[in-house]
Amino acid sequence: MFPDAWEFSIARWINDFTNWLLTTFSAFFDALSGIILSLLLNIHSGLETIPWWIYILAIALTAFFTTKKIGLTIVLSILPVIVGLFGLWDLAIETIAIVLTAVVIAIIIGIPLGVIMAEFKRMEGLGRPILDAMQTMPSFVYLIPTMMLFGLGKVPAVLATVIYAVPPVIRLTNLGLRQVSQEVQEAALAYGATRFQLLKEVRIPLAMPSILAGVNQTTMMALAMVVIASMIGGGGLGYEVLVSINRIDVGRGFEAGISVVILAIVIDRLTQGFAKRFEPPSN
Amino acid sequence: MTKAIEVKDLWKVYGPRKENVPLDQPEKLSKMEEKREAVVAVRDVSFSVDSGEVFVVMGLSGSGKSTLIRCLMRLVEPTAGSINMNGEDVSSLSNQELTQFRRNAAAMVFQHYGLLPHRTVLENVSFGLNLKKVPRREREERARELLSTVGLEGWDNYYPANLSGGMQQRVGIARALASDPPILLMDEPFSGLDPLIRREMQEEMVDLHQKTNKTIFFVTHDLDEGMRLGDRMAVMRGGSFVQVGTPEEILDDPADEYVARFVQDKKEMFQEAEKENKGKQDRKGLTEDVS
Ligand SMILES: Nc1ncnc2c1ncn2[C@@H]1O[C@H](COP(=O)(O)OP(=O)(O)OP(=O)(O)O)[C@@H](O)[C@H]1O
Ligand SMILES: [Mg+2]
Numbered sequence: 001m002f003p004d005a006w007e008f009s010i011a012r013w014i015n016d017f018t019n020w021l022l023t024t025f026s027a028f029f030d031a032l033s034g035i036i037l038s039l040l041l042n043i044h045s046g047l048e049t050i051p052w053w054i055y056i057l058a059i060a061l062t063a064f065f066t067t068k069k070i071g072l073t074i075v076l077s078i079l080p081v082i083v084g085l086f087g088l089w090d091l092a093i094e095t096i097a098i099v100l101t102a103v104v105i106a107i108i109i110g111i112p113l114g115v116i117m118a119e120f121k122r123m124e125g126l127g128r129p130i131l132d133a134m135q136t137m138p139s140f141v142y143l144i145p146t147m148m149l150f151g152l153g154k155v156p157a158v159l160a161t162v163i164y165a166v167p168p169v170i171r172l173t174n175l176g177l178r179q180v181s182q183e184v185q186e187a188a189l190a191y192g193a194t195r196f197q198l199l200k201e202v203r204i205p206l207a208m209p210s211i212l213a214g215v216n217q218t219t220m221m222a223l224a225m226v227v228i229a230s231m232i233g234g235g236g237l238g239y240e241v242l243v244s245i246n247r248i249d250v251g252r253g254f255e256a257g258i259s260v261v262i263l264a265i266v267i268d269r270l271t272q273g274f275a276k277r278f279e280p281p282s283n
Numbered sequence: 284m285t286k287a288i289e290v291k292d293l294w295k296v297y298g299p300r301k302e303n304v305p306l307d308q309p310e311k312l313s314k315m316e317e318k319r320e321a322v323v324a325v326r327d328v329s330f331s332v333d334s335g336e337v338f339v340v341m342g343l344s345g346s347g348k349s350t351l352i353r354c355l356m357r358l359v360e361p362t363a364g365s366i367n368m369n370g371e372d373v374s375s376l377s378n379q380e381l382t383q384f385r386r387n388a389a390a391m392v393f394q395h396y397g398l399l400p401h402r403t404v405l406e407n408v409s410f411g412l413n414l415k416k417v418p419r420r421e422r423e424e425r426a427r428e429l430l431s432t433v434g435l436e437g438w439d440n441y442y443p444a445n446l447s448g449g450m451q452q453r454v455g456i457a458r459a460l461a462s463d464p465p466i467l468l469m470d471e472p473f474s475g476l477d478p479l480i481r482r483e484m485q486e487e488m489v490d491l492h493q494k495t496n497k498t499i500f501f502v503t504h505d506l507d508e509g510m511r512l513g514d515r516m517a518v519m520r521g522g523s524f525v526q527v528g529t530p531e532e533i534l535d536d537p538a539d540e541y542v543a544r545f546v547q548d549k550k551e552m553f554q555e556a557e558k559e560n561k562g563k564q565d566r567k568g569l570t571e572d573v574s
Contacts, residue, residue, distance in 0.1 A: 187397030
């Protein structure tokens with residue numbers, strides 16, 4: 001037995017600290033929460049107004065024009081119908097809304113951070129270990145700080161998803177920018193490119209395939225996190241999975257699980273095909 | 284005659300920071316070199332190039348040619364020495380002045396072309412003008428003009444990857460000419476091309492030089508190419524200039540054994556036969572001997 005007298009709890013301090021943060025910066029948290037919520041609601045209501053067959057059509061067209069493969073196009077268009085047949089269409093849309101919101105925020109934060117890491121060596125030294133730590137941390141851990149600051153609901157669910165999903169886009173933006181051929185960069189400098197012009201005209205366009213691969217990975221991670229984030233009020237398909245686990249309703253859980261997998265496959269394929277279009281022509 | 288390029292006591296030492304290079308203590312420096320703490324790529328080089336002259340720097344791989352040509356544009360920061368180009372003291376330019384200098388005073392052609400793979404041929408040629416914010420119509424007109432100068436009219440909308448090596452280098456040359464700089468710096472521009480195309484490009488360069496009368500600083504590892512193109516030549520070894528002179532002077536009176544070995548075959552070729560092919564084989568043998 002560990003001696004009772006040695007027991008020591010920091011839970012109270014953390015609660016106090018959180019309360020202090022919340023009261024001191026309440027205006028900030030309210031504003032942030034308001035922005036995220038309205039972004040989410042707008043995206044969600046936008047997605048809801050689109051009829052189901054338009055989704056199928058859009059998926060089919062995008063799949064065909066980015067991959068030019070008929071078989072793949074057919075598979076990708078049929079898969080979402082299965083979600084509808086399970087009666088989970090609306091929940092899937094809700095999930096997509098959360099994922100999309102989280103991805104938009106992750107891109108807004110992640111790409112500039114990746115650029116900063118690529119531009120300043122010191123920032124890379126600082127950023128790398130943080131990103132490594134973030135990616136090895138179990139996803140549940142992210143629920144705690146967001147829940148502390150934002151309670152339960154959609155906003156903390158989105159935020160936890162953002163934090164969990166943002167590392168790949170930062171990492172691959174940085175990597176992509178650093179991998180741009182030295183000779184091409186040197187040529188641009190020799191013709192009088194400023195540091196900003198070099199970034200805008202040469203490095204970012206040539207890093208685009210890598211940046212988009214980062215966005216793709218971020219999206220996949222966001223989708224994985226949405227199920228977990230439903231524990232703090234994310235809703236959508238994740239909540240369906242959660243409920244079925246609680247009720248030990250294997251069949252219902254299976255349907256919801258399959259639907260998440262379908263979303264993942266479709267989104268993954270579509271974004272990958274899209275990323276290919278940004279590769280510079282090669283022989 | 285005015286000098287287009289004047290370089291005095293130029294050093295470039297890779298490895299240690301600029302202030303930790305003991306240029307005034309030669310023994311200490313050579314010790315650092317032995318211990319591989321420092322690589323002296325350019326060693327106390329001085330020369331000047333007249334305006335309108337073609338000045339060739341020839342040397343084997345690793346002799347410091349690329350480093351030297353990059354120092355002129357400050358793509359590599361020199362360790363010591365002064366560089367004056369086109370009346371400007373390049374070594375003391377601020378960042379902004381350097382940008383302006385690179386945009387207007389000199390342009391560079393690279394061995395591996397250095398074209399932007401995501402831009403069309405036309406966009407590549409007008410790249411420098413684009414950086415200078417020249418209006419679109421004007422810069423495209425200029426770029427088309429130059430594409431026809433280098434014999435690539437109609438290739439505007441292709442990408443570099445669609446072009447052969449020779450064509451890509453024509454794009455590289457057109458890009459260099461776009462802002463009409465008085466000085467061209469060329470780092471082994473034809474080394475990657477096969478012999479026939481290479482010969483053709485050399486001839487075109489001679490024509491171009493006669494038409495535009497630009498000052499050309501040309502780097503090569505090929506003696507034959509250097510002799511054909513250069514008004515004067517410098518032979519470079521281990522970061523130093525071993526000899527500077529007209530091709531004839533170098534041929535007739537090599538300054539030391541190193542240059543002599545370089546030149547030997549060339550001489551024999553002149554004496555022995557007019558046959559082009561024979562000479563080429565000999566030179567191949569030579570390069571292997573020396574290295
Ligand atoms: N960035 C660098 N850091 C350290 N050493 C370098 C660097 N760049 C070049 N060097 C060294 O400087 C020396 C001269 O290199 P440089 O590229 O100027 O030679 P070169 O004559 O252009 O050769 P090549 O014909 O192969 O292009 C070489 O020994 C090379 O290893
Ligand atoms: Mg070189």
